[in-house]
Amino acid sequence: MQYYFIVNLTSRTGKARKIWMEVEGELKRQGIAYEAYMTEYEGHGRELADALCTRALSRKSCLVVVGGDGTANEVINGMHHFEEILFGYIPTGSGNDLGR
Secondary structure: OEEEEEEOOOHHHHOHHHHHHHHHHHHHHOOOOEEEEEOOOOOHHHHHHHHHHHHHHHOOEEEEEEEOHHHHHHHHHHOOOOOOEEEEEEEOOOOOOOOO
């Protein structure tokens, strides 16, 4: 399984950066292969998800969002080929309605 992370470091006024550093540290500690992509502007999560879903078609993959509800919404709207791509969510926003 290949893991892809789409991370919004500015989520929750930047506190998401600390959470991502903890997640990344654990991934490295356990020797889990992954690729991480940071969102840079509004709508970027959707673009990244579309590109990653297209690229990952040859194998089972997991696309994990580290961000708030807005980032999760963007990524879900950019995803396709759901039979091959699993969705994961680490809520780091202030509201986290989706996480609840």
